[in-house]
Amino acid sequence: MSIVQVLAICGILSPIIYTAMWILGGVLQPDYSHVRDDVSSLFAVGAPNKGLMQSFIIISSALLFAFYIGLHDGINDGGGSIVGPLLFLTSSVLGILVALFFPLDAGGEITTLRGKMHLILVVGSGLLTIGGMVALWFRLRLVEGWSSFATYSLISAIASLVLAIISGIFIEQIQGPT
Numbered sequence: 534m535s536i537v538q539v540l541a542i543c544g545i546l547s548p549i550i551y552t553a554m555w556i557l558g559g560v561l562q563p564d565y566s567h568v569r570d571d572v573s574s575l576f577a578v579g580a581p582n583k584g585l586m587q588s589f590i591i592i593s594s595a596l597l598f599a600f601y602i603g604l605h606d607g608i609n610d611g612g613g614s615i616v617g618p619l620l621f622l623t624s625s626v627l628g629i630l631v632a633l634f635f636p637l638d639a640g641g642e643i644t645t646l647r648g649k650m651h652l653i654l655v656v657g658s659g660l661l662t663i664g665g666m667v668a669l670w671f672r673l674r675l676v677e678g679w680s681s682f683a684t685y686s687l688i689s690a691i692a693s694l695v696l697a698i699i700s701g702i703f704i705e706q707i708q709g710p711t
Contacts (some may be wrong), residue, residue, distance in 0.1 A: 540603025547596035554589030558582060570641075573651065576635035587632045594628035601625060604669075609676045617668030624661040627654045659697055666690035 559565045561582050565574065576586035591638035605618040631654045638648035666686045673683035 537603050537607045540599050541607065543596040543603070544600030547593045547600060550589055550596065551593040554586055554593065558586050558589075561585075571637075573637040573655065574641055576632060577639060577641065578647075579639040580636075583636065587636070590632035594625045594632065597628070597703070598622060600627040606615055608672065609677060613672050613676065614668065617665045617672055620661045620665035620668060624658045624665065627658040627661070630654060631658070659693070662691050663690050664691065 555567070555572055558572075559567050559570075562575065562580070574580065576583045577589060580586065594711070601618045601621040604621070605615055615632050631651060635647050635654055637651050638644050643649055643652055667690050670687040670690065673679040673686060677688040
């Protein structure tokens, strides 16, 4: 098995671990609702299983970091722009920073500098990921054999942006203007 294949497996495992964290965290926290509550509540200040949930986030982000390194090398033998993979790498580093140093404030309130940084870094990470998908689309559409992945990247970027906007609208309606 090549190093690129190992790094690709990291990319496969990351969302599985993240999803397992979300499901397990919701099961372990009886008052948590997968529909009503955000994922950040699972590792917020004072959350009952904060350390365990942080571990899942860090592992998931580290696996993505490894995958993004392999992504650049795996496409056209590392030829072409590194912008997309760099945006993805930065996003995964922000995920680790959020888990380690900037958990959501207790009760989901954003009252401290740490809570504000949580929001800024989570939004920044999301925007970097969407930007990475767009940059990947630009790159992949020019590489023979990768055009279907280019289309997938563009569709994923659009879907992610739409879902982020919808989430923002729902949060605004639930919490009201801040």
